[in-house]
Amino acid sequence: MSISTRFSVGIHILSLLEINKEGVNTSDFIAKSVNTNPALIRKITGMLKNAGLVNVRPGIAGATLAKELSNITLLDVYHAVNVVSDKELFGIHENPNPACTVGRNIQDTIEPIFSVAELALEKALGVVTIEDVVKGILEKDKTK
């Protein structure tokens, strides 16, 4: 089980919008960089748009960033592409037996623990911005 690649593709798209900001970033162009098809890019770009991260309009070629690079965290992207429903990173088995001490209390006991873990994950994603990613990409590229 892995979190959908929509997340990493979303990061890819935003980074590309910055690095190729002089060009026109159509879904077709982006798809070639990601190595997938334009329809999927448009789908993800649409999600990023709904989250207010990019500007993109029907008929008008190209997407652009809607916010400052340094003001978009990976957590924003994570939420935008909807890879994990809220508070549902960990699946909890339903309907445990209420006639059993464990069954009766396991969910209420586990949920807050899972929340803490999930928040730790989100916090780690929240401190990294697309600006950091772009810098990382440019930095790594120098060595090639």
Next chain:
Amino acid sequence: MSISTRFSVGIHILSLLEINKEGVNTSDFIAKSVNTNPALIRKITGMLKNAGLVNVRPGIAGATLAKELSNITLLDVYHAVNVVSDKELFGIHENPNPACTVGRNIQDTIEPIFSVAELALEKALGVVTIEDVVKGILEKDKTK
């Protein structure tokens, strides 16, 4: 996308083994507490056995804990039931275009960031033990 309920079921099983340690915890008995079927319980119990967390043998009724309660963390269970392959919580899109600055460097840039986030998650799971969960269950049960 959610992490498989095998994880929460694993925690349920281990907690039950402690709370019902005076009884004989057959897969059938455990299944009734979890509210699923015995075959699935045996499958998960087998994974917990492979990780050295429980004792269970063919033909012999009942499973027992193989380690101290306070010495089993949720991270141990998480790894035991194999819900997430190592370093693969986040799926990364394959084969980005090497002719593009972003495509050429996105994977190497993102991987370490994802690792940090994944480790943050694991760290949070590593500080909680089954003993904590058992205490939580007993505590909550008092109020009911």
Next chain:
DNA sequence: ATAACTTGTAACCACTTGAATTACATGTTA
């Protein structure tokens, strides 16, 4: 206005995984 191009979506497919279920071989014990 029309042609060419773009985005927005819906629909479908193939594939993988999860969970439930059934069945049965194997091991243990009375």
Next chain:
DNA sequence: TAACATGTAATTCAAGTGGTTACAAGTTAT
């Protein structure tokens, strides 16, 4: 030997992912 337990394979069903095609609707240049 009978009764019961675990181990495990096979099957089924549902859901999610990613790839693909198709097409409606918006935009722009001529």
